[in-house]
Amino acid sequence: MFGGATLLLYVTGMKFDTSGLESHGLLIGTNNELLSGLSTAPSFDIPSTTDFDGFQKEAIQMVKPAKGTTTLAFIFKEGVMVAADSRASMGGYISSQSVKKIIEINPYMLGTMAGGAADCQFWHRNLGIKCRLHELANKRRISVTGASKLLANILYNYRGMGLSVGTMIAGWDETGPGLYYVDSEGGRLKGMRFSVGSGSPYAYGVLDNGYRYDMSVEEAAELARRSIYHATFRDGASGGVASVYYVGPNGWKKLSGDDVAELHYNYYPVEQTVVEQVMAET
Amino acid sequence: MSIFEYNGSALVAMVGKNCFAIASDRRLGVQLQTIATDFQRIYKIHEKLFIGLSGLATDAQTLYQRLVFRHKLYQLREERYMKPETFASLVSAILYEKKRACKRFCVVAGTASESLYGACEAMFKPDMEAEELFETISQALLSSVDRDCLSGWGGHVYVVTPTEVTERILKGRMD
Numbered sequence: 001m002f003g004g005a006t007l008l009l010y011v012t013g014m015k016f017d018t019s020g021l022e023s024h025g026l027l028i029g030t031n032n033e034l035l036s037g038l039s040t041a042p043s044f045d046i047p048s049t050t051d052f053d054g055f056q057k058e059a060i061q062m063v064k065p066a067k068g069t070t071t072l073a074f075i076f077k078e079g080v081m082v083a084a085d086s087r088a089s090m091g092g093y094i095s096s097q098s099v100k101k102i103i104e105i106n107p108y109m110l111g112t113m114a115g116g117a118a119d120c121q122f123w124h125r126n127l128g129i130k131c132r133l134h135e136l137a138n139k140r141r142i143s144v145t146g147a148s149k150l151l152a153n154i155l156y157n158y159r160g161m162g163l164s165v166g167t168m169i170a171g172w173d174e175t176g177p178g179l180y181y182v183d184s185e186g187g188r189l190k191g192m193r194f195s196v197g198s199g200s201p202y203a204y205g206v207l208d209n210g211y212r213y214d215m216s217v218e219e220a221a222e223l224a225r226r227s228i229y230h231a232t233f234r235d236g237a238s239g240g241v242a243s244v245y246y247v248g249p250n251g252w253k254k255l256s257g258d259d260v261a262e263l264h265y266n267y268y269p270v271e272q273t274v275v276e277q278v279m280a281e282t
Numbered sequence: 283m284s285i286f287e288y289n290g291s292a293l294v295a296m297v298g299k300n301c302f303a304i305a306s307d308r309r310l311g312v313q314l315q316t317i318a319t320d321f322q323r324i325y326k327i328h329e330k331l332f333i334g335l336s337g338l339a340t341d342a343q344t345l346y347q348r349l350v351f352r353h354k355l356y357q358l359r360e361e362r363y364m365k366p367e368t369f370a371s372l373v374s375a376i377l378y379e380k381k382r383a384c385k386r387f388c389v390v391a392g393t394a395s396e397s398l399y400g401a402c403e404a405m406f407k408p409d410m411e412a413e414e415l416f417e418t419i420s421q422a423l424l425s426s427v428d429r430d431c432l433s434g435w436g437g438h439v440y441v442v443t444p445t446e447v448t449e450r451i452l453k454g455r456m457d
Contacts, residue, residue: 085457092287093430093431094428094429094431198314232456233316236311236314236316238457239457240457261455
């Protein structure tokens with residue numbers, strides 16, 4: 001048994017986790033020289049706490065920023081429509097009304113940002129680098145499937161370490177339009193319609209109601225814009241500017257960036273009622 | 283989020299030359315979700331006395347109903363309106379707080395209170411006329427709630443002079 005274990009160590013060259021062999025070590029007290037290469041201690045440091053799983057969960061909850069945002073993307077006949085708001089909030093405080101939440105990975109692929117801004121920006125930039133390297137190595141563009149898989153694998157490796165990323169990868173490759181949802185829990189889903197963030201329930205309501213596959217680009221853009229507007233109206237953590245991007249066979253193009261306050265008064269103009277109600281004293 | 287940030291609110295009041303103004307936002311929310319955009323936070327006790335209540339909406343409404351009840355009884359007994367100082371003592375007593383002896387020129391409350399403090403400090407001048415006071419208080423309110431997720435969606439301003447009370451709705455950002 002031990003001869004076999006030693007052979008394994010030579011062949012693989014890895015550090016062998018022998019916590020399962022501990023009981024055997026106790027029985028054979030004199031043959032310690034055989035065990036000298038095999039450590040019985042755990043192979044990584046853990047914090048000294050009574051409840052390790054609970055501690056880890058609490059640590060993650062502490063650093064986990066709420067995904068206060070609204071982003072959406074959907075595939076239709078002409079390509080992919082991607083839209084997002086532009087508010088960054090820290091609890092109740094609005095830290096910015098002009099955040100770029102649609103990240104241009106390369107001229108034919110877009111990523112959306114929800115969760116930690118730094119995490120999303122860094123990993124999307126990293127993904128852009130990997131996509132370019134793929135192009136240079138293989139003399140052809142990477143598919144949306146491949147790009148989303150690269151990102152999902154990276155995020156899975158950091159699972160449980162406090163990254164907060166809820167992103168959609170939208171693009172146009174040889175197989176046509178592609179849309180994937182990827183998050184920091186390690187999930188990756190292919191689909192036709194997604195919305196991510198605290199405002200997503202409101203956006204889904206409008207998006208699901210108005211969606212048809214055979215829409216024109218203008219109709220799809222208006223649906224995306226309207227969905228973001230309604231989410232910003234109801235959700236406190238979404239607001240600012242509703243940006244709409246279109247991804248077609250020739251790459252992405254920014255269609256509009258409208259301030260949602262202006263959109264509100266466009267969709268629901270204020271009627272001129274009595275200017276002032278003046279209560280005069282007798 | 284604390285219980286004071288559950289519904290979200292913003293309130294500001296300013297004193298001018300022979301007039302005062304009190305303003306509030308109009309949002310009622312449940313944490314991040316907006317439920318109503320026409321929620322009233324400022325209540326009239328009598329022609330020259332208004333009270334604005336921030337914090338948890340259910341508590342604010344209950345407190346208002348209690349205060350109105352007490353004031354109506356006072357009116358029946360004394361055959362006159364309660365003076366503002368007396369009313370402030372009544373509110374303090376009901377809230378079991380130490381009575382504040384000082385009169386202030388600029389008062390703020392709500393989830394946007396820090397922004398409101400800053401805006402008031404920057405914009406307030408003593409002895410403003412009613413029109414200028416309205417402009418100042420409106421600007422202070424709107425700019426502060428635009429930095430707060432939990433308040434806004436319009437504004438409600440009352441300006442009170444010796445002869446009239448003017449109520450105005452402000453057109454604000456609805457996000």
